[in-house]
Every structure is written in C-alpha cells, then in structure tokens.
Amino acid sequence: MALSEIPSDAELVERFPYANIDHDSKALYTGWLEKRLRMNRCDDCQRFHHPPKPVCPSCWCSSLVPSEVSGRGTIHLAMFLHQGPPAPGVDYEKAPHPVVTVELEEQEGLRFTSTVVGCAPEEIRIGALVELDWVDRFGAPFPVFRLVGSR
C-alpha cells in the first residue's frame, strides 16, 4: 500500500462500522483493506499475540510489528448461530451461521475467529483444516475461512 493510500483513522472507522477500532487495533484493520491478515508480533521475543495489545504479554516489549500470517490452521471451536446480529449475506432463517475459532499454524494458541464459507454445515468440524479467504462486507474486505481443498 502506498503511503498516500493509508486510510485516516476517520476513514478506517467508516469502512468497518461493526468494529471497535482503537490505536492498538488499527493496523489489523488497515491490513484487511489490503486483504492481509496481520497480527502483532514482538520484535524482541518474536511471539505473536491476538487481539492486539499495546505491549508483548510475553516480555513487555512495546516494539510490536503487525506481521502477516498465512491464515492456515485448524478449527478449534465451532458454533452455529440460529439468531444473532444482522450482517450482509447472513440469513439466520435460511441456515445457521457458522462461527469458528481457528488455531493458526504460526504459533500454538494463536487464534482468529470468523466464519467458514463454501461448504455444508456438517463439514465444519473441530479439527478440520482451513485456509484464509476474503469476502466483501459493507464494501470492505472481511477475512473468512474455507475448508482446505474446498475452493
């Protein structure tokens, strides 16, 4: 992303009306606009953490680098919403909406939560391998998962 394209804080808030963005998490959402999933990584001990915090919880270093992760991982938690907040493309009446927490391959215990697209609900199981994909939500990219091999 060229420097001129870096969104202002006001624009970032506008692009993600459903997110509580603050100074600690703005790099995460700025990454989404480029379809990159970036998580805070400590410049000192090299450990990732999520959600974004102002210091590294492992070593208290405040030099944190938003670093791209592959988005590949394993489903750790899986639930299906039969009702919930409204969102574009989500129709609870038609089918329960899957919400999964995925343990990313980069680090044990590093997890990211989203939905799974492109498969039947019964295929969404704890332990299944997934990879990252992007859909549109309110005109901005939104990270989701697909089962590996379902593309």
Place this chain on the structure above:
Amino acid sequence: MARNPIADEVAIVGVGSTGFSRDSGGRSAKALACEASIRAIRDAGLGPGDIDGLVGAAEPGGPQPQEMSAALGLPQVSHFSSPTPVAVFALVDAMNAIYAGSCDTVLLYFAYTRLPWNSRSAAQDPFRRRHTLGVMPAPESVNAAAAYAAWASRYIHEYDVPREAFGRVALNARAGAKHNPLAAMKAPLNMEGYLGARMIREPLCLLDMDVPVDGADAFVLTRTERARAITKSPIVIHAATVGLVGTNDEDQLPSLARHGQHVVVESLRSKSDLWLEDVDIFFPYDGFSIITLGWFENFGWCGPGGAGRFLEEHWDEASGRVMIDGRIPVNPHGGSLSEGATRGSGHIREAVMQLRGDADARQVPGARNALVGCGGFFFNSQGAILRRL
C-alpha cells in the same frame, strides 16, 4: 493455608428480594432496587441511619449508588462503589470495606432489568429503547455470551458429551424453581422438552441460557461482632475470592483445563477450613449450562469431562433433580436458568436463606455450610463459602 484474616469476620444480617419475572409491569430498575433494599434493611432490623456503606453491582440499566442513596434518603455513607457484575465482585468489595473499617454496615444491592438486546418485549418499551450498545458487532465473534457456546463445542469434542449432560442442569434448575415463589420459570420441564428446545447458539439451546428478568436482590452486611447483637447465629462469609488467568480473551483461552474457575478453586480451598465434605448445599453458577458443568469438574466433585455422568449418577428420580450423595441439593432455588438471570445474587440469597433455616419448602434440614461457584471461565470467575456460626 493462605492468609485469610477476614474469615468469618463479616456477616450477612439482612436479605430482601422483589422476586423475578419476565415483566415487572412498568416498574423501573431503581424502584425494584429500592423495594429489595428496604426489605433487606428491615429484615436486619435496621434503619437508614444504620447504613454507612453502599455497594451496587454495575448492572446495565441499574441504579448508581448515589442514586440509591438519594432515593432511600441515607443520611451519610463513607464507602460506596459499583463493582462490575457478577455478584461476588460486589460481595468481596462490601466484605473488604467493612473489615478494613471504611464503613460498618453495607447495603449491597443488585437490580436487573431486561434490555432491548436480550428481550423482545423490552425492545417495545420506549423507556428501555434508549439503552443502546454502541457499535452493532459482527456475528463472527466469540466475545461475551457467545464464548460459552463456542467452548461448549470444544467440551463436547474433547469429552464426547451428549446433550443430556447439559439438559440435566436445566432440569435440575426447573425442579427447584417449582418450590420457589420468587422464580420466573416454573412450568414443568422434562428431557424431551429440553432436547426439543430451539437452538440459539448451537450447541447451546434456549434452555442452556439464563432467562432475562426484571427484579432485584439486596443484602445487609456488617461486622460479625455487631451481627451477634442482632442474631444468635449469624451467617458469615468464611472465604470469598475471584480468579483470573493472564490469557483470558475468550477465543485465546489456553484450554478448558486452565481458566478463572481453576484459580478460584485453588484460592478458595487454600483460604477455607471447610471443603466439599463439609458442604450442605452447592451453588454452581448457571448463566450458561456449560459453566455449571465446569464448576462440578473444577471443584473436584468429579473429573474433567465427567460432570454429565456425575449428574446422572446423583440424580434423584423422585424429585427430578440432583442430590449429591443423596444429600446435597444443587441450586435449590432454580438458579439463573429458572429463577431468573440474577448473575449470582440469587445463589447467594438462597445460600443465606437456607443457612438461616428460612427456605420453607426448599429447606435443607440443618444446613450449615454453602459453597458458591459464581461466574464463568474468562473474567468473572468467583467463589464463596458461607456458613452459619
């Protein structure tokens, strides 16, 4: 033994409740809090001039301590605070304030009001519609309430637990509520009814979630020494604690084997002279049924993943509820699932009523010690042991 100088030094000398319903009939949360508070202060045989501390749980839509002081005309207080829910945060604050000498006698209150985001009928009330949540969150979140459904999926995966395990928590609660005049949900419930209930956040259904209600509980606490002048056998806080682990973001929680409940159990056990073998009534929180299963396992009534089997083995067919070793009832008032979503104040109130011998049809004969496991896994795990001196 951990240091616990406060053991048995603070007593609960007054209890008041409005009872709970799906609709309070146009009464404000402040009106409900006042009714419960006046009942509790009168129950203690005290008046407004005796109250010099005011602690009210910061429930959404509930009154602030200064509003309650003004409404009740309390002449002066030297300690007031509004701890975050659930109930034992406020109990611990009141207890500590009394023991430290910040004040002598605390009015502790909890007021609950259904809000537009958890009650369809509340959303129709023009007065309640103005309580808004700010940003409308995305569905893809395991924050707050959703966390329990997400981790229930993991629990089922790791231990191959059938839905009936969760169902027994709901059935036990409903069986208790039947005998509790304060309870909101009294219609009979059987396992078929549980299994047929509407899914909300699968794997959890409607009956795995506490029921939003209007209502209030209040308590009066004072120094045990002073309580002895009021009553022959005061109900005291033997030990109370909260518990938190470092990584407590809901989706980053390391595992079901290490979270806030484990810290609570270790802390409580190290502070207490009493443990499971001494307990006459058990009060595991049930904001979500998975939390209750967690408390059974983490207190050590059974091993990890074993709560469903434990409930089945200790099930009393005649009364349709759990009786541990045929002797120890569990949430006999109906818990948050059936009395109403009191976020723990109902559990504490029932513990006090039972220990006083005032629980009427629900009374456990000779009950002396009650164990409370309040709150869930992430950032509101807490526990208390109450006893009759």
